[in-house]
Amino acid sequence: MSAPHKLASVELDAATLPAATAEIEHERRVAIFDLVERNSFEPVGAEGGSYRLKLSLQDNRLVFDVTGEAFARTYAISLTPLKGVIKDYLLICDSYYEALRGSSPSQIESVDMGRRGLHNEGAEQLMNRLEGKIAVDQETARRLFTLLCALYRRG
Structure with missing residues (x-):
């Protein structure tokens, strides 16, 4: 029986990422922690086990360098189809944090529903x-x- 497919670690290639403030660096660390803590990650053709993931941004592509005990492969996906939803999500997150500072509970709930x-x-x-x-x-x-949104956010 094969081992479960799971990410054991995630590393960011800082040289390819936009400059980040301390707040954005914190967002990235939290996102990585949450991802590694609980995930199901199965590269096509892999037999199972845990994987190490290194993410980088190259030529408007998100590059996944995945390695495991007997597995190594690089995948790249274009970010162009995702740009609209990323931009909208980051904008609504800003609206959500602004709403938390002084809006009514129903307004906060409405913005949060849109964010989700x-x-x-x-x-x-x-x-x-x-x-x-x-x-x-x-x-x-x-x-x-x-x-991805934490990587995309600019300081």
């Missing part, structure tokens, strides 16, 4: 972009989308 909807949409699009390369479940896709 965009988060789900982004996760679904990311799953579709990874199809045929890496199989992930919905929760892993959500965590990967959170990390």
Whole structure:
């Protein structure tokens, strides 16, 4: 029986990422922690086990360098199809944090529902972009989308 497919570690290639403030660096660390803590990550053709993932941004592509005990492969996906949902998600996150500072509970709930909807949409699009390369479940896709947004955010 093969071992479960799981990410054991995630590393970011800082040289390829936008400059980050201390707050953004913290967001990235939290997103990585959440992703590694619980995930289902199955590269096509891999027999199972745990994997190390190194993420980088190259030529408007998100590059996944995946290695395991007997597995090593690099996948790249274009970010162009995801740019709209990433931009909208980051904007609504800013609106959500602003709403927390002084809006009514119903206004906060409305913004939060929109934020969650965009988060789900982004996760679904990311799953579709990874199809045929890496199989992930919905929760892993959500965590990967959170990390992608933290990578994309500028200081």
